[in-house]
Amino acid sequence: MTRPSFFGLILIAPALAMIAALFLYPLGFSLTSAFTVPGGGFSLTHFEKAIDLYSTDILFTLFIVITSTLLTALFSIAIAGTLTLGETPWLISSLRFLYRWPLFIPFIVAAQCMRTFLAKNGLMNNSFVAMGIMEPLQATSFLDWRGIIITFVWKQVPFVTLMLAGAMASIDRATIEAGRNLGASRLRVLIEIVLPQVAQTLLVGLVLSFVTMLSVLSVPMMVAGSQPTMMTVDMAFRINSYGDYATANALGVISYAIAGAVAWIYLRHNVKREIAA
Amino acid sequence: MHKSLLAAGFTAILLTNPASAQTLNVATAGDQNMVDYIKDYLGPMFEKSHPGVKVVAVGTGPGDGGSQKIFEKLDAQKKAGANSDFDVVVIHQKAAGTMVKDELLKKYRDTLPTGKLVTRDTANNSLGADVSGYVMPMFHSQTAIAYNPDLVKAPPNSYAELSEWVKKNPKQFGYNGIKGGMSGVAFVTGWVSAFGGDAAKLETGPYDAATKATWDKAMSDLKEFNKNVVITPGNAGTLDMLNRGEIAMGPVWVDMFYTWKAEGKLPPNTRLKLVSPGMPGQPMYYAVPAKTGQEKLAAEFIALATSPEVQAEGIVKRFNWYPGIDAKNVQPKLEKADWDKLFVDITPEALAANGKPFPIGPYFNDILETYEKKVAN
Numbered sequence: 259m260t261r262p263s264f265f266g267l268i269l270i271a272p273a274l275a276m277i278a279a280l281f282l283y284p285l286g287f288s289l290t291s292a293f294t295v296p297g298g299g300f301s302l303t304h305f306e307k308a309i310d311l312y313s314t315d316i317l318f319t320l321f322i323v324i325t326s327t328l329l330t331a332l333f334s335i336a337i338a339g340t341l342t343l344g345e346t347p348w349l350i351s352s353l354r355f356l357y358r359w360p361l362f363i364p365f366i367v368a369a370q371c372m373r374t375f376l377a378k379n380g381l382m383n384n385s386f387v388a389m390g391i392m393e394p395l396q397a398t399s400f401l402d403w404r405g406i407i408i409t410f411v412w413k414q415v416p417f418v419t420l421m422l423a424g425a426m427a428s429i430d431r432a433t434i435e436a437g438r439n440l441g442a443s444r445l446r447v448l449i450e451i452v453l454p455q456v457a458q459t460l461l462v463g464l465v466l467s468f469v470t471m472l473s474v475l476s477v478p479m480m481v482a483g484s485q486p487t488m489m490t491v492d493m494a495f496r497i498n499s500y501g502d503y504a505t506a507n508a509l510g511v512i513s514y515a516i517a518g519a520v521a522w523i524y525l526r527h528n529v530k531r532e533i534a535a
Numbered sequence: 536m537h538k539s540l541l542a543a544g545f546t547a548i549l550l551t552n553p554a555s556a557q558t559l560n561v562a563t564a565g566d567q568n569m570v571d572y573i574k575d576y577l578g579p580m581f582e583k584s585h586p587g588v589k590v591v592a593v594g595t596g597p598g599d600g601g602s603q604k605i606f607e608k609l610d611a612q613k614k615a616g617a618n619s620d621f622d623v624v625v626i627h628q629k630a631a632g633t634m635v636k637d638e639l640l641k642k643y644r645d646t647l648p649t650g651k652l653v654t655r656d657t658a659n660n661s662l663g664a665d666v667s668g669y670v671m672p673m674f675h676s677q678t679a680i681a682y683n684p685d686l687v688k689a690p691p692n693s694y695a696e697l698s699e700w701v702k703k704n705p706k707q708f709g710y711n712g713i714k715g716g717m718s719g720v721a722f723v724t725g726w727v728s729a730f731g732g733d734a735a736k737l738e739t740g741p742y743d744a745a746t747k748a749t750w751d752k753a754m755s756d757l758k759e760f761n762k763n764v765v766i767t768p769g770n771a772g773t774l775d776m777l778n779r780g781e782i783a784m785g786p787v788w789v790d791m792f793y794t795w796k797a798e799g800k801l802p803p804n805t806r807l808k809l810v811s812p813g814m815p816g817q818p819m820y821y822a823v824p825a826k827t828g829q830e831k832l833a834a835e836f837i838a839l840a841t842s843p844e845v846q847a848e849g850i851v852k853r854f855n856w857y858p859g860i861d862a863k864n865v866q867p868k869l870e871k872a873d874w875d876k877l878f879v880d881i882t883p884e885a886l887a888a889n890g891k892p893f894p895i896g897p898y899f900n901d902i903l904e905t906y907e908k909k910v911a912n
Contacts, residue, residue, distance in 0.1 A: 310908060310912075311904070311907045311908050311911075311912055312907075312912060313912060314911075314912045315912070373768065373772075373775075374775075377775070377776070377779060377781065378776075378779065378781040379779040379780060379781055380779070399765075399781065401768060479714075479715070479768070479769075480768055480769070481768060482768060483711065483712055483715065483765070483766025483767055483768055483772075484711065484712035484713070484714035484715050484719075484766060484768075484911070485712050485761070485766050485910075485911045486911070486912075487714060491714055492714070494600070495713075495714045497600070497603070498598060498599055498600025498603055499598075499599055499600070499713075499900075499903060500900055500903075500904075501603055501606075
């Protein structure tokens, strides 16, 4: 291996400085604030408080994010699979045109739309009633955990699908043709031949979605009431109402830990593959 | 972290706003309507009477969080020894106390011609902190229970009656918890004042950390109560659900209620009820940062904003707030219809009897945190 060149280092210096100033320093700051009490000294008080007040919300957050990730996986596989293996040209072209739209809509706009769409007497239920599918009395509000999950899945499916469909398009078509020629159904080809070849990409997409959903504030705040709610709302509340950065940072550290665990699963999987290869 | 963020913020402000000789920067906490009020109404009026002056309004976000941002900025600028780039700030009660204590504000009220028109207690006592002379109330706003008279023939008169009503009519009452805006917070502090024991002590102090232990019964009752209510997403969420007929009753800000009604976003027959023993309201304050370069302009701006004419036309007529200065100075400037509009559902007597201040700072925080611990978690 050659020694790192001086000019090379200079070239990446601005990027490194940016990471240090805008990511590593705040991260260190927030860790320090979470683990110390005023006047110095290591302490877990803020974590005790975070658990004491927000244990339900932490579990709720995990539930929401994990469920949304699984549903995202399911829908993305279905859409990308249809795009790759479908045999109806107009269906494929319209799906290809439609599925990307949510990518261009920010979370907060999506949340605002869902707020009127999913309400008890909102657009969705009213349309069902008008079509005669549902009686007005059967209408229920989806503005709770279901609303958050629906918004998250709606928003993240295109992102994962985009990656997945790209990966599926680049695999060797011969493997698919072989399976089809030997009489395997399209579903079987998708599950047994296509998916194993793109599992890596799917995993990356899902890990990125998981971390994104974990950090969204606007959706839980706007779509659902606050009991229970997601950790991001609690962090904002801690700071806005009490100016209490320490407990908010403790909640932040719990978030890092959750995101870190997911990243670890991904990395471990990656290393295993590299060893196998 | 704060400093680097602030520096970035500065850069943005400096880039977008080439400094002219006379710019008055007004930073306001609160909802968008506060920014609109200054940008569309007060600012142009002031610019007209002061040629060459430009009023720039900056919103810092709703609720105490907005005031907290103003506090953090002034605090950072003070620590850096820099002049503040806000000339007038509009803040909530909680932040006003802290800012006076940390000497971030100027004592300016006694020099104002309108200073002596202020009579309400909240102009001097902000949640237990003495702010006398440092703040001018911009307006006073009040929470109350809004209800749909088609669905609720006999609205409850008190918290106790409301609690019974909710048992008989599950999921017909909605409020936004404590993390979705102040109307929910007001409902909860009102609940604790009603059922938690010594209400007067919550309003005036002295603070005793042991008091919160006496709220256990009130809080567990509230948890029971919550099982039969809808938790709505935000202040506007409660009004939205009332509008769509999804709930029949819920706590709201009086000014938002009238504004929404005027805009046709609520059924015209929706009404208000201020239940006993009382629900809280709060003023927003005009204040001047201790280190501003535009002290004189700032004072003139606030004098205009608190003049009886502006209080009548802007505060009462346009935005449906209760005036910040003594109402008897404002009444002669208003048509009878405009005046009556504010006092039909909630009579001046009801307002005097049941319009309460929020609990003092430490109790306020204790109530919120006890709620998080005992009710929400």
